[in-house]
Amino acid sequence: MLDLKFIRENPGAVQHATEVKGVKLDLGELLRLDRELVALKQRVEAMQTERNANAKLVPKATPEDRPHLIQKGKDLAEELRGLEPQLRAHEDQLRQLLLRVPNIPHPSVPVGKDDTENVELRREGQLPQFSFPPLDHVELLERQGWADPERVARVSGSRSYLLKGDAVLLEMAVLMFAMDFLRGRGLTPLSTTALVRPETFVGSGHFPGGEDQVYKIEGDELMLAGTAEVPVNSLYAGEQLQGEQLPLAFAAISAAFRSEAGSAGRDVRGLIRVHEFRKVEQYVMTHADEAEALRWFGVILENAEALLRALELPYRVVQNCTGDMGAGKVLMYDIETWVPSENLYRETHSCSYLGDWQARRTGLRYRDEAGKLVYAHTLNNTGIAAPRILVPLLENHQQADGTIRVPQALRPYLGGRDVLGVPVRETAEA
RNA sequence: GGGGGGUUGGCCGAGUGGUUGAAGGCAACGGUCUUGAAAACCGUAGUAGGGCAACCUACCGGGGGUUCGAAUCCCUCACCCCUCGCCA
Numbered sequence: 009m010l011d012l013k014f015i016r017e018n019p020g021a022v023q024h025a026t027e028v029k030g031v032k033l034d035l036g037e038l039l040r041l042d043r044e045l046v047a048l049k050q051r052v053e054a055m056q057t058e059r060n061a062n063a064k065l066v067p068k069a070t071p072e073d074r075p076h077l078i079q080k081g082k083d084l085a086e087e088l089r090g091l092e093p094q095l096r097a098h099e100d101q102l103r104q105l106l107l108r109v110p111n112i113p114h115p116s117v118p119v120g121k122d123d124t125e126n127v128e129l130r131r132e133g134q135l136p137q138f139s140f141p142p143l144d145h146v147e148l149l150e151r152q153g154w155a156d157p158e159r160v161a162r163v164s165g166s167r168s169y170l171l172k173g174d175a176v177l178l179e180m181a182v183l184m185f186a187m188d189f190l191r192g193r194g195l196t197p198l199s200t201t202a203l204v205r206p207e208t209f210v211g212s213g214h215f216p217g218g219e220d221q222v223y224k225i226e227g228d229e230l231m232l233a234g235t236a237e238v239p240v241n242s243l244y245a246g247e248q249l250q251g252e253q254l255p256l257a258f259a260a261i262s263a264a265f266r267s268e269a270g271s272a273g274r275d276v277r278g279l280i281r282v283h284e285f286r287k288v289e290q291y292v293m294t295h296a297d298e299a300e301a302l303r304w305f306g307v308i309l310e311n312a313e314a315l316l317r318a319l320e321l322p323y324r325v326v327q328n329c330t331g332d333m334g335a336g337k338v339l340m341y342d343i344e345t346w347v348p349s350e351n352l353y354r355e356t357h358s359c360s361y362l363g364d365w366q367a368r369r370t371g372l373r374y375r376d377e378a379g380k381l382v383y384a385h386t387l388n389n390t391g392i393a394a395p396r397i398l399v400p401l402l403e404n405h406q407q408a409d410g411t412i413r414v415p416q417a418l419r420p421y422l423g424g425r426d427v428l429g430v431p432v433r434e435t436a437e438a
Numbered sequence: 439g440g441g442g443g444g445u446u447g448g449c450c451g452a453g454u455g456g457u458u459g460a461a462g463g464c465a466a467c468g469g470u471c472u473u474g475a476a477a478a479c480c481g482u483a484g485u486a487g488g489g490c491a492a493c494c495u496a497c498c499g500g501g502g503g504u505u506c507g508a509a510u511c512c513c514u515c516a517c518c519c520c521u522c523g524c525c526a
């Protein structure tokens with residue numbers, strides 16, 4: 009959400025943002041509604057003033073005057089009752105439109121219509137050189153007896169997954185390593201529930217618009233979040249923090265649920281795109297200072313990159329173009345990790361800066377040095393998402409015999425083991 | 439799941455249906471005093487919207503209602519606390 013005053017004063021910038029981001033919004037309608045609302049409010053307030061003044065006279069009035077004053081009050085109340093629903097309807101309408109107003113992209117963001125126009129910033133790490141035809145992760149898991157796709161599909165349908173044996177330990181090791189690592193970099197560990205109220209999605213900016221991506225709990229008005237960003241963003245909702253309490257930086261681990269409506273048929277095989285997964289999310293609330301926030305953007309981006317380097321995975325950093333970045337975002341970089349079997353990079357991380365757009369929706373404010381209440385700025389980035397990260401991890405570290413080399417950084421979380429699995433392939437003769 | 443008690447300004451806490459936007463205290467800010475600080479004393483001070491000023495309006499967990507008038511009465515929802523039961 010943007011400041012209504014800002015929208016009034018900068019309609020051109022807002023209009024431009026809706027266009028380059030491909031947001032459907034009638035800004036003219038919003039501005040018209042705003043003007044009407046102000047006029048209507050002034051009418052109602054004038055009547056309220058009169059009603060209040062009149063009500064104050066009643067107790068002091070003489071018995072003769074009293075009935076007249078009360079009658080006048082009744083008339084005013086009657087008239088107000090007619091206008092108030094109108095006022096409320098207007099307010100609701102305006103709010104609905106306001107919730108759809110996109111944030112203004114940072115000047116550095118390339119204009120583009122969708123992910124095909126994202127810009128690669130750099131590539132890091134060496135692509136693996138295999139002396140044998142590498143297997144894809146599904147093949148590796150099956151040969152090692154680490155998965156059971158048919159059975160789990162019978163139990164939980166498509167886009168479910170099941171890990172077995174050492175793959176379980178590997179998944180847990182990756183999550184634990186990420187938590188430890190981020191804690192070491194100063195983030196506060198958090199373990200949150202994915203079960204949240206619908207308002208939290210409005211706060212994060214996923215609603216309105218993303219309703220069909222979210223699972224609802226029957227009979228309860230709770231829903232399942234697709235990322236810890238949702239609960240953590242609402243953690244301080246409506247509070248008035250002290251300036252010194254910021255920045256707040258969390259490494260939040262939670263389950264994540266996504267209905268994947270609209271991606272039917274895409275990535276149905278394997279661990280890339282599943283309905284339920286586990287994720288460590290970096291979430292930061294800073295002062296309302298773009299320079300400070302952008303420093304944090306660099307920090308959480310670097311954290312994610314350092315994690316991938318520690319996992320010895322090649323990746324590239326991509327800057328998302330306007331059409332691919334989401335309404336609330338000022339700046340967004342994706343990190344994509346190399347997947348040998350597909351011979352391409354796949355998104356494993358997404359780093360975003362939202363200015364005060366999210367905080368404004370959530371009511372996340374703090375008192376600055378001057379004593380003024382201001383909205384905080386928020387950022388988030390993936391820390392690690394499992395099982396998706398297991399795809400590049402297994403594939404990049406597979407060895408000729410089908411075993412998996414464990415990167416140095418993960419060994420402490422796997423009892424010191426440097427290889428997982430048993431030989432399941434003929435090794436080529438030298 | 440049953441029963442009981444709560445939710446007031448940054449925090450604590452009072453509040454009889456009628457100048458209560460809300461006593462009092464703490465914290466905060468400005469000032470006096472002091473070499474400096476503390477203490478003491480005086481003063482300022484909620485949030486949001488509208489008038490680009492005096493000022494007006496709304497807000498005492500959310501929503502609805504009663505009333506000329508609601509923080510105060512009624513309904514409803516949410517949350518918190520206590521208690522009994524159940525349960526991992």
